[in-house]
Amino acid sequence: MRLFRDMIGWVAHGEAAGDGPPDGPAGHRIIRASGVTQAPVFSASGERCGRIFDLSIDKRTGRIVYALISVEGDLGLLSRVCPAPWNLLRYDAARGGYAAPAERADLTAGPPITPEELRRVGASDSAWQDRLAIYYNP
Template identity: 40%
Template sequence: MTARKPTHPLIPADRVNGTDVYNKAGEKLGKIEDVAIEKTSGEVAYAILSFGGVLGLGAKYHPVPWRLLHYDADKGAYVIPMDKADLEKAPMIDETELSGWNDALSREAIYGYYSSYGVGPYWG
């Protein structure tokens, strides 16, 4: 089966929010809670992935480098090359930081963690 292409290349952020995220094995990992955009360049730096929890309670929030996500039109979802165990070990942010945070103290740890997946920092 040939992968279907999106009908248009752009998507508003409010439609990205809530989109499911799977790993390559087809296992649902969570959903995109929000995106973090670098103010100066306008580049999407992170997808804030909610993972775990029940009915929104106890979820963990992981800033996943946007460049790690690949859209799968057939699934109508994003796919990342990680399994649940790897995501559980990934850097997290607190729920109170969902409305925006300064990643200056955590960006090296975030991109250091994801560097093994071949994803470089958004600022470089």
């Protein structure tokens, strides 16, 4: 029971087990979903190209399938939301964000998904998934 009370205390104080403050040490392996959304995304060349807008999660397995990246255009304004397979992104502790193995132009050239499509099918349309898989793994 003490562990349960401690966990409730952690959550009540804005931290869950394994989480540190957003600007704190990046050595923790577990992070809350709210700590992932809004995290910066860096291109293969190290350029900051956007932020993680949202995540698509398989309801049955609990596995994150896609990161929805809000790619920034000129002057840091939102250009578009680009889905990318989650397994392609790697956490970069030094930058405090996620590294993509692609450039900004590559992310924006990938198969698009509209917010309506995302709400309706949750990115579960197999034809769309195939296009995304082929794009990122030719």
